[in-house]
Amino acid sequence: MVTPVDDSGAKANGLARYTADLVMEGMAHACLLRSPHPHAIIRKIDCSKAERQPGVFAVVTGVDLAGLDGVYGEVIRDQPLIATDRVRYVGDIVAAVAAVDEATAFAALQTIHVDYELLPAVPTVESALAPDAIAVFDKPVSPNPGVYDAACGGIREPRRNVLFEFDYRKDDVERAFAASAHVFTDDFRFSRITHYHLEPLVTVARATDAVIELWSNNQDPFEVRENVARIFKIPEENVIVRTGLVGGGFGGKSHCKTEPLAALVARKAQRPVRLCISMEEAMLSLSQHGAVMRLTTGVSSDGRLLARRCEAWLDSGAYADASAFVATQMGYCFPGPYRWEALHMNVAAVRTTTTPAGSFRGFGRVQSTWASESQIDMIARRLNLDPYAFRRRNLLGVGAEYLPDDTPIDCDLIAGLDAVATAVGYDFSARPNRGKGLAVGFKSAGGHSRLAEARIRREPDGSVVVHTAACDMGQGTRDVMKRVASETLGIPAERVRIADSSTADTPFDAGSHACTGVALSATAVQKAAQMLKTQLDQLPKAPQLEGFAAQQQKQADIRFGSGNLYWQPAWAAAEVDIDIDTGKLKVTQLVVAADAGHAINLQACQGQLLGGAIQGLGQALFEQLCFEEGQPRNAQPRRYRLPTALDLPGLFSALVLESKSGPGPFGAKGVGEATIMPIAAAIANAIDDAVGVRLKTLPMSAENLFDAMSAQHADTQRKPHRDGNVMA
Amino acid sequence: MTANLLPASRHRIMPFAVSRPEALAEAAALVATGVVPMAGGTDLVDRMKQGQRHSRLLSLLSIAELRKITSEDGALYLGAAVTHRMVSQDRLVREILPSLSAFFAVLGNPRIRDRGTLGGNVMANEPGYEVAAALAALDASAEFLRPDGVHYVVPVLHAAESKDLLVRFRIPDTGEAKFYWDRSHRDTLTLFVGQRRSMRVIVLPTAGRAMPVTSDDVLRHQIPGLSRYASQVAETLLRRLQ
Numbered sequence: 001m002v003t004p005v006d007d008s009g010a011k012a013n014g015l016a017r018y019t020a021d022l023v024m025e026g027m028a029h030a031c032l033l034r035s036p037h038p039h040a041i042i043r044k045i046d047c048s049k050a051e052r053q054p055g056v057f058a059v060v061t062g063v064d065l066a067g068l069d070g071v072y073g074e075v076i077r078d079q080p081l082i083a084t085d086r087v088r089y090v091g092d093i094v095a096a097v098a099a100v101d102e103a104t105a106f107a108a109l110q111t112i113h114v115d116y117e118l119l120p121a122v123p124t125v126e127s128a129l130a131p132d133a134i135a136v137f138d139k140p141v142s143p144n145p146g147v148y149d150a151a152c153g154g155i156r157e158p159r160r161n162v163l164f165e166f167d168y169r170k171d172d173v174e175r176a177f178a179a180s181a182h183v184f185t186d187d188f189r190f191s192r193i194t195h196y197h198l199e200p201l202v203t204v205a206r207a208t209d210a211v212i213e214l215w216s217n218n219q220d221p222f223e224v225r226e227n228v229a230r231i232f233k234i235p236e237e238n239v240i241v242r243t244g245l246v247g248g249g250f251g252g253k254s255h256c257k258t259e260p261l262a263a264l265v266a267r268k269a270q271r272p273v274r275l276c277i278s279m280e281e282a283m284l285s286l287s288q289h290g291a292v293m294r295l296t297t298g299v300s301s302d303g304r305l306l307a308r309r310c311e312a313w314l315d316s317g318a319y320a321d322a323s324a325f326v327a328t329q330m331g332y333c334f335p336g337p338y339r340w341e342a343l344h345m346n347v348a349a350v351r352t353t354t355t356p357a358g359s360f361r362g363f364g365r366v367q368s369t370w371a372s373e374s375q376i377d378m379i380a381r382r383l384n385l386d387p388y389a390f391r392r393r394n395l396l397g398v399g400a401e402y403l404p405d406d407t408p409i410d411c412d413l414i415a416g417l418d419a420v421a422t423a424v425g426y427d428f429s430a431r432p433n434r435g436k437g438l439a440v441g442f443k444s445a446g447g448h449s450r451l452a453e454a455r456i457r458r459e460p461d462g463s464v465v466v467h468t469a470a471c472d473m474g475q476g477t478r479d480v481m482k483r484v485a486s487e488t489l490g491i492p493a494e495r496v497r498i499a500d501s502s503t504a505d506t507p508f509d510a511g512s513h514a515c516t517g518v519a520l521s522a523t524a525v526q527k528a529a530q531m532l533k534t535q536l537d538q539l540p541k542a543p544q545l546e547g548f549a550a551q552q553q554k555q556a557d558i559r560f561g562s563g564n565l566y567w568q569p570a571w572a573a574a575e576v577d578i579d580i581d582t583g584k585l586k587v588t589q590l591v592v593a594a595d596a597g598h599a600i601n602l603q604a605c606q607g608q609l610l611g612g613a614i615q616g617l618g619q620a621l622f623e624q625l626c627f628e629e630g631q632p633r634n635a636q637p638r639r640y641r642l643p644t645a646l647d648l649p650g651l652f653s654a655l656v657l658e659s660k661s662g663p664g665p666f667g668a669k670g671v672g673e674a675t676i677m678p679i680a681a682a683i684a685n686a687i688d689d690a691v692g693v694r695l696k697t698l699p700m701s702a703e704n705l706f707d708a709m710s711a712q713h714a715d716t717q718r719k720p721h722r723d724g725n726v727m728a
Numbered sequence: 729m730t731a732n733l734l735p736a737s738r739h740r741i742m743p744f745a746v747s748r749p750e751a752l753a754e755a756a757a758l759v760a761t762g763v764v765p766m767a768g769g770t771d772l773v774d775r776m777k778q779g780q781r782h783s784r785l786l787s788l789l790s791i792a793e794l795r796k797i798t799s800e801d802g803a804l805y806l807g808a809a810v811t812h813r814m815v816s817q818d819r820l821v822r823e824i825l826p827s828l829s830a831f832f833a834v835l836g837n838p839r840i841r842d843r844g845t846l847g848g849n850v851m852a853n854e855p856g857y858e859v860a861a862a863l864a865a866l867d868a869s870a871e872f873l874r875p876d877g878v879h880y881v882v883p884v885l886h887a888a889e890s891k892d893l894l895v896r897f898r899i900p901d902t903g904e905a906k907f908y909w910d911r912s913h914r915d916t917l918t919l920f921v922g923q924r925r926s927m928r929v930i931v932l933p934t935a936g937r938a939m940p941v942t943s944d945d946v947l948r949h950q951i952p953g954l955s956r957y958a959s960q961v962a963e964t965l966l967r968r969l970q
Binding site: 107622639644707 | 736740742743774837915935957960
């Protein structure tokens with residue numbers, strides 16, 4: 001039976017309360033002044049006029065960081081809360097004003113005079129790696145640059161403008177290439193898109209010298225607490241982070257962001273401060289990673305994949321944010337779910353003077369899947385093999401090890417591929433200019449060893465309250481937890497309430513990351529409910545009882561520390577219809593599948609699968625954050641092309657597979673990050689199938705396809721057929 | 729360099745006063761004193777979020793004359809404050825120019841169609857805005873009212889240059905007119921064609937301005953300012969329409 005996600009009614013009619021709705025007595029509003037330059041030295045900031053404006057409570061600049069540990073970032077703490085001496089991207093925060101309302105703060109910002117000395121921009125990965133490149137940071141920021149770090153699986157700041165490098169080898173690829181019948185090298189480029197979460201990033205801060213209280217929609221309340229305590233040099237228990245419903249994130253609200261700055265402004269203003277950044281500012285603050293990638297793949301004469309070298313240079317923007325983790329996870333999954341004898345993966349996170357890149361749905365594996373699954377198809381076609389059969393032949397079986405000592409493959413990769421191929425009628429012969437393509441996205445889940453705890457309390461009236469700091473960003477975590485608690489305790493779901501969280505009394509959660517909401521946090525809820533049930537059985541008349549449990553992801557046991565919790569593959573099959581006069585492409589069919597393990601809420605799983613696929617479709621065909629010499633060109637909602645209902649494929653469906661093998665309740669896995677991965681490659685492969693043209697750069701716009709078709713005009717009549725014959 | 733980057737937000741709009749006249753003449757007089765006319769507000773408010781300051785606004789929504797759709801002597805008149813939805817649902821428009829009615833039914837999105845007006849779309853003159861291009865294909869003109877009571881008319885593609893109060897649009901000779909549009913390549917351009925004895929072709933590049941062109945130029949790829957690829961698209965779409 002189909003039942004809507006529990007809180008969907010309140011969200012649809014506007015009753016749901018978000019952090020952005022919070023109003024506090026005497027609350028001031030903060031606005032931020034941002035750098036218009038991609039790279040410059042700040043010579044002087046004149047705030048005197050702003051400070052004198054009526055209604056202004058505080059003006060904050062880099063000077064106010066004195067005495068604080070005012071930087072943040074994952075693995076490499078290089079991003080100041082507010083710029084001190086230099087700006088490194090268009091949007092870098094230069095000043096903050098707190099005033100009686102936003103309009104006053106905004107007006108005061110316009111009176112601030114910043115004297116910049118311009119530096120050359122470092123706009124691209126290529127310019128950052130050039131021998132004569134300008135350094136985005138004059139010297140390494142890490143205390144121990146160039147040293148391998150087991151916790152994050154790579155080397156911090158190995159060389160100029162490379163903030164992190166992941167490197168992994170299995171056996172000797174060179175020897176394997178020498179023994180291969182064919183070795184293919186291909187280059188790919190991946191665009192970058194913006195998160196476009198509808199609810200802005202918002203913090204309300206109340207701060208004294210001793211205590212800092214935050215109301216935040218950051219998805220990592222405990223990580224924010226840790227950062228704020230470190231930055232302000234106060235004990236963690238003196239920092240309280242409260243979190244409610246979150247209005248979308250896609251990665252944009254993970255890890256520390258502007259929360260400490262809100263606290264800094266509140267301290268100076270001596271009153272509560274609300275810092276709510278606009279959609280435009282969000283587009284300037286964080287993006288997905290663009291990438292340049294090179295794959296070299298060795299194949300035997302009978303079509304077995306043997307060895308692969310996977311290289312990538314991620315455009316990480318100006319500051320580290322989560323780039324080190326993204327590079328590790330991307331490198332880890334880069335070769336794809338095939339049986340490899342030898343591998344070499346190398347991913348460099350490169351600094352440029354553009355928007356910092358960080359967590360984004362798929363976390364590096366959207367990039368790797370685009371390159372990997374494109375090249376798998378290209379190799380099959382070059383060898384006159386059916387790409388479908390080629391994949392089936394080489395995919396890892398259930399229980400197989402992807403890398404030595406790794407989590408065994410926990411679902412049937414071939415069955416997933418068969419499911420989507422069958423759904424689009426893959427074996428039917430194509431009509432002219434119509435083609436079909438397949439792709440398998442491959443990622444680990446759980447990120448870097450996480451812990452989730454939950455407490456569940458039975459009230460005197462028989463209802464229960466679940467306390468968890470796992471964040472519901474619209475993916476339906478709260479709904480899942482209600483269902484799990486209800487099922488475990490044998491009470492109706494309406495009698496289960498999920499409390500908003502506070503780091504002061506909610507049990508610890510490492511944050512809603514890497515599809516762990518169901519797999520770890522809901523498991524902690526299930527265990528806590530089981531404990532409560534045991535007590536209830538023993539003390540049925542007790543007025544109030546509590547259960548508590550923790551769910552710890554197993555510690556990393558492979559060299560670079562992935563500690564994979566479960567596998568999260570995704571399969572896509574696309575059919576395209578190409579207007580050969582213009583290159584305009586219609587996706588006539590798109591079917592995606594992912595393994596939910598056990599679908600606790602089938603409709604919510606389908607929603608995640610379709611949503612991920614649409615995000616992938618936009619990036620495949622048109623969506624892109626554009627920069628020219630480091631200046632963002634379309635970082636405004638009005639100018640940024642997003643997929644709309646008009647862009648949906650003719651036939652569009654999601655298959656929720658259930659392997660029952662997940663670590664979550666009833667064998668559940670997470671599904672949110674899966675289906676964004678294989679879309680672009682499936683479409684590129686369908687284009688090749690239709691017109692024999694291969695696109696290796698995103699987006700695959702009509703113009704790019706038209707140009708590629710024109711360039712290959714002489715060959716368009718010679719379309720390789722699926723069975724290996726070349727049609728004359 | 730001292731330029732600063734100040735992103736937009738609705739919370740940054742400064743207080744402003746609004747007048748709501750019911751008479752056209754009163755509105756025209758207010759416009760002449762620098763009061764900014766606002767119909768649906770979808771563009772004006774957006775510009776205010778970007779930091780544009782307006783202390784006095786004038787709402788056009790209570791002026792009945794600006795909300796009328798009429799026909800007279802073979803011409804169709806569309807009031808400046810008529811919304812896109814009103815055009816798409818109007819029986820007269822559906823009878824006279826069914827394809828124009830269909831065009832307005834899919835312009836923008838439901839919220840834009842509900843709030844946005846023809847006059848607002850034309851006078852905002854934002855790149856990629858379609859109303860002026862569509863009306864220009866039908867040879868429409870825009871009628872303005874000066875504060876001294878004088879009405880004057882300009883071709884719709886020049887309407888945005890005028891500073892007076894926009895009253896209505898006039899589409900002439902609707903009896904034999906046909907209207908076509910092709911939005912299938914909207915990431916490159918949209919093509920608008922009005923057909924009477926002769927054909928009027930308007931090319932609207934994505935994020936560009938409406939370009940009146942001749943069909944011969946389109947078919948020969950001779951449209952200055954259009955990229956090689958956009959010319960290819962324009963030619964293909966026009967050829968298919970014929």
